Amino acid sequence: MDASFAARLPALIDRLATDGWFVCPDFLDATTVAALQAEGRQRLEAGEFHRASVGRATGASIRDQIRGDSVLWLDPAQATSPEQVYWQQIELLRQTINRELYLGVADGEYHYAHYPVGTFYKRHLDRFRDDDARVVSCVCYLNQAWQETEGGQLRMQLDDGREVDIAPQGGNLVCFLSDRFPHEVLPATRERWSITGWMRRRTG
Numbered sequence: 001m002d003a004s005f006a007a008r009l010p011a012l013i014d015r016l017a018t019d020g021w022f023v024c025p026d027f028l029d030a031t032t033v034a035a036l037q038a039e040g041r042q043r044l045e046a047g048e049f050h051r052a053s054v055g056r057a058t059g060a061s062i063r064d065q066i067r068g069d070s071v072l073w074l075d076p077a078q079a080t081s082p083e084q085v086y087w088q089q090i091e092l093l094r095q096t097i098n099r100e101l102y103l104g105v106a107d108g109e110y111h112y113a114h115y116p117v118g119t120f121y122k123r124h125l126d127r128f129r130d131d132d133a134r135v136v137s138c139v140c141y142l143n144q145a146w147q148e149t150e151g152g153q154l155r156m157q158l159d160d161g162r163e164v165d166i167a168p169q170g171g172n173l174v175c176f177l178s179d180r181f182p183h184e185v186l187p188a189t190r191e192r193w194s195i196t197g198w199m200r201r202r203t204g
């Protein structure tokens, strides 16, 4: 376990309880970030990713106008060593959220996401109309030395209508309540990597 992350947990939990979202710098160390991006790239090149979908009856051209990323779900049973670091950190966070905020987040599902240059994800909410299991959205970026001018921000709309732009800086984690904040991914001049996922409650 990363002791410095454990020490920062209470403040992050406070932010989530008060504001409904937080940004955690250095959720992953630079070595793990580089290893995870390399892992993602290798598996993208091996054809293991698939284009992310946007709904059941939607065709490919409509999908492209909504989102341009490709994804690959993480399998905890097959985790490589950098993936194990990610799982340890995100599980510690999930268990702490569960214990402190009683959100009932019983498990989590996470995928690599790759946005080619120029692609985006239009404004949306992460909770599906027909599936309310997603409680906390978690996005961890895998891009070294991201520059402001490269675009690719996560733009979140807050409760008061204000917008915040968050750069997809390697190692940083953004968490927010899935049903509360409309958000979008702006196009970038550079490919954009992340591990994105959801802490979920049991349903049905």
Ligand SMILES: O=C(O)CCC(=O)C(=O)O
Pocket (backbone or CB within 6 Å): 113, 121, 126, 139, 153, 154, 183, 184, 185, 194, 196
């Ligand atoms: O990559 C991001 O910053 C956000 C991704 C997102 O909104 C999603 O996958 O639902």
Ligand SMILES: [Fe+2]
Pocket (backbone or CB within 6 Å): 124, 125, 126, 137, 183
């Ligand atoms: Fe989203």
